[in-house]
Amino acid sequence: MYHIYTHAIGSEDLFRNDHNYQFFLTKYKKYIPLIGKTYxxxxxxxxxxxxxxxxxxxxxxxxxxxxxKLLSQKEKVEEIIYRQIGNLFNSYTQSYNKYFHRRGSLFIEGFKRKSIDNMNYFLNVLKYIHQNPVNHNFVLDSINWRYSSVKEYLLEKEIITSQKWMNERLENLDKASLYTTNSSVIIKFDN
Structure with missing residues (x-):
């Protein structure tokens, strides 16, 4: 399990309008479910x-x-994962460049990743991700940011996220605990 993050090159924006966000999520649903579950x-x-x-x-x-058809049995699984994520970023960049009449890379080279090794860290990362729009002063409350998984959790809809695994491990899950920093959750440590 990993926290993956990346950003645009220099002072560029990855997303300039609603269409960009929606298009990225459409591409995300094409490439990423093949390699993993998004929480x-x-x-x-x-x-x-x-x-x-x-x-x-x-x-x-x-x-x-x-x-x-290009998959080789000799290819390491890490290479497959990197290629899928790279395909997502490259596909998005090509469309973005065409749309905005620009050329070149959009994402910094090599995304960052941090391994998640326990449930408490998982929950802290989950909250951090959901609080990011608040931390960057885009909104006052994370539920008002349209481009995150907060509303999927509140509405219990799995559009991009996989919630079953987490719900099985969290007792008395207060949905607000997933996006606010001052709430608690009881965790089962069976896995």
Whole structure:
């Protein structure tokens, strides 16, 4: 499980309008479910955050093989994951460049990632991701930011996020605990 984040090159924005955000999420749904389950995301004008758990190697190979004839059994699973994420960023960049009549890279080279090794850290990252628009002064309350997974949790809709795994491990889940910093959750440590 990883917290993945990246940002635009220099002072560029990754997203300039609603269409950009929606188009990125459409591309996201094409590439990322093949390699993992998303637990949280937040897209901001200059950067983005994703909380993802990668599938097993066998599942990734099977899923990606359906989409791409170029998959080699010798290819390491890490290379497949990097390629899928790279395909997402490259596909988005190509469309963005065409739309805004620009050329060149949009994302910094190499996205950043931090391994999530326990449920408390998972919850802290989840809250951090959802609080990001507030921390950057885009909104006063994270539920007002349209380009994050907060509303999926509040409405219990899995559009991009996978909530089942988390709901099975959290007792008495107060949905507000997923996007506010001053609430608590009881955690099962069975896995």
């Amino acid at each position: 949280a995301y937040c897209l901001l004008p200059s950067h983005l955050h994703i909380l993802i758990q990668f599938h097993s190697e066998d599942m990734i190979r099977k899923n990606v093989a359906k989409q791409s």
